[in-house]
Amino acid sequence: MTPSSSRASAHEALNRIFKNSLSLDEFERRHPELIEHLSESDHGLYREIVLGVCRFLPRIDFFLDRELSKGSISKIEVRNALRMGAYEIFHLRTPTHAAVSESVKLIKNSKFHHLSAFTNAILRKLANRSEEYSKKIWNPYESAEISAAFCLPPWLIDRLIEVFGFQRAFLIAESFLEKPKAVLCSLEGEGSGGVLSERSIFVDRVNSEVLDAVSSGRVIIQSESSQLACAVLGAQPSERVWDTCAAPGGKTILIAEMLQGRGSLISTDRSEKRLLEVQRRGEKAQFFSTVVRCQVLDLEKILDSEEAFSANDPFDRILVDAPCSALGTLAAHPEGKWIKERESLQDFTQRQFLILKSASRSLRAGGILVYSVCSMDPSEGTQVVERFLASPEGRGFARLDLSREFAGKLSSSVFNTRGEIELIPGVNSSDGFFISKLRKR
Numbered sequence: 001m002t003p004s005s006s007r008a009s010a011h012e013a014l015n016r017i018f019k020n021s022l023s024l025d026e027f028e029r030r031h032p033e034l035i036e037h038l039s040e041s042d043h044g045l046y047r048e049i050v051l052g053v054c055r056f057l058p059r060i061d062f063f064l065d066r067e068l069s070k071g072s073i074s075k076i077e078v079r080n081a082l083r084m085g086a087y088e089i090f091h092l093r094t095p096t097h098a099a100v101s102e103s104v105k106l107i108k109n110s111k112f113h114h115l116s117a118f119t120n121a122i123l124r125k126l127a128n129r130s131e132e133y134s135k136k137i138w139n140p141y142e143s144a145e146i147s148a149a150f151c152l153p154p155w156l157i158d159r160l161i162e163v164f165g166f167q168r169a170f171l172i173a174e175s176f177l178e179k180p181k182a183v184l185c186s187l188e189g190e191g192s193g194g195v196l197s198e199r200s201i202f203v204d205r206v207n208s209e210v211l212d213a214v215s216s217g218r219v220i221i222q223s224e225s226s227q228l229a230c231a232v233l234g235a236q237p238s239e240r241v242w243d244t245c246a247a248p249g250g251k252t253i254l255i256a257e258m259l260q261g262r263g264s265l266i267s268t269d270r271s272e273k274r275l276l277e278v279q280r281r282g283e284k285a286q287f288f289s290t291v292v293r294c295q296v297l298d299l300e301k302i303l304d305s306e307e308a309f310s311a312n313d314p315f316d317r318i319l320v321d322a323p324c325s326a327l328g329t330l331a332a333h334p335e336g337k338w339i340k341e342r343e344s345l346q347d348f349t350q351r352q353f354l355i356l357k358s359a360s361r362s363l364r365a366g367g368i369l370v371y372s373v374c375s376m377d378p379s380e381g382t383q384v385v386e387r388f389l390a391s392p393e394g395r396g397f398a399r400l401d402l403s404r405e406f407a408g409k410l411s412s413s414v415f416n417t418r419g420e421i422e423l424i425p426g427v428n429s430s431d432g433f434f435i436s437k438l439r440k441r
């Protein structure tokens with residue numbers, strides 16, 4: 001009576017996500033042995049279950065908690081097995097007996113084996129509620145249902161309402177419930193075209209054919225908004241470019257392609273391990289080894305030194321794709337809803353300001369500085385740029401109006417009143433992203 005390998009891996013992933021606050025990517029990096037053996041279809045099911053449970057967690061827990069007497073399951077391992085069964089019953093077409101028996105097997109094989117009959121009974125009760133679940137209209141104005149209606153933690157609901165107002169906040173939350181298509185970026189010129197980038201190619205899922213194209217260096221997996229950040233940077237052949245926060249390297253690879261083998265691109269990151277990933281991914285791409293040099297560098301630390309990085313040979317263009325809360329990517333990474341905290345927003349804001357200031361010192365007069373984050377929270381986007389422009393380092397910079405530069409190419413709805421790109425999920429058909437372009441006078 002062993003559970004299917006996809007469910008066993010999914011159960012382990014959910015346990016680590018909720019116990020250790022690991023993202024799914026981080027779980028896979030740390031525990032390759034738990035997923036490497038999965039066939040392509042098992043791997044698909046494993047991810048479907050983990051991401052689906054995280055996406056709809058408060059709705060599943062709402063129904064689950066009605067069947068449980070208070071405090072009857074304090075162990076996260078048991079709750080996760082129940083959540084998995086419930087997700088399969090409510091959202092997938094798994095036959096009830098199979099969904100129930102897989103969760104029961106997970107519990108039978110764990111140290112909580114004495115709870116297997118209990119697991120069976122609860123899931124059978126939930127199966128009788130399946131129609132009620134699918135017909136339920138969640139009321140965001142009802143306090144007992146607000147978390148399930150938004151499918152977000154309370155702090156994030158509050159923050160979205162504070163920034164965007166109730167209706168937009170709800171649209172954003174709803175967009176996080178949709179499974180996004182995977183986006184590829186063609187490294188051979190135009191793709192099949194998207195809304196934000198002509199290089200993009202949409203695929204339903206990353207299958208072996210896609211992975212072959214990635215291995216051969218023809219495409220990379222990259223969101224449209226990330227591709228757009230590179231287009232805004234606009235690196236030209238023969239220029240000297242710095243990608244300051246480069247790992248895991250998607251933008252470095254695309255910028256190298258834009259340089260067409262001429263000029264130079266210094267790719268830095270404070271994490272040596274992550275920079276090795278840039279190197280590993282980049283080697284497959286045609287122009288990478290000709291123009292890119294990777295170097296470990298912490299931009300916050302070098303801010304203390306009197307001399308700027310590469311002071312004798314300043315850059316034509318610099319990209320600061322800063323570390324951020326990644327709130328804009330919650331559709332693709334729904335586990336982030338449950339591992340992020342409000343306090344981290346404030347930490348990021350300060351670090352983003354320092355990194356931007358640090359990078360700005362290495363630009364030549366007339367050069368271009370692009371600041372981007374995969375978040376729609378203004379405290380990480382336009383407010384960081386405002387603070388920088390008001391600082392002694394930022395006074396020599398002018399913000400460029402991207403609504404003019406991209407007029408006719410992008411919908412006017414993607415620009416804020418300062419001419420920056422502010423992509424809001426559920427409002428723009430995109431993940432959440434911010435891009436600002438500055439020129440040094």
Ligand SMILES: C[S@@+](CC[C@H](N)C(=O)[O-])C[C@H]1O[C@@H](n2cnc3c(N)ncnc32)[C@H](O)[C@@H]1O
Pocket residue numbers: 226244245246247248249250251252268269270271274297298299300301321322323324355
């Ligand atoms: C959003 S990710 C960059 C993604 C990357 N540009 C890409 O397209 O693949 C932010 C990166 O900033 C790096 N980072 C964080 N703090 C840093 C610092 N003080 N100096 C340099 N890099 C930093 C992190 O290690 C992380 O790899």
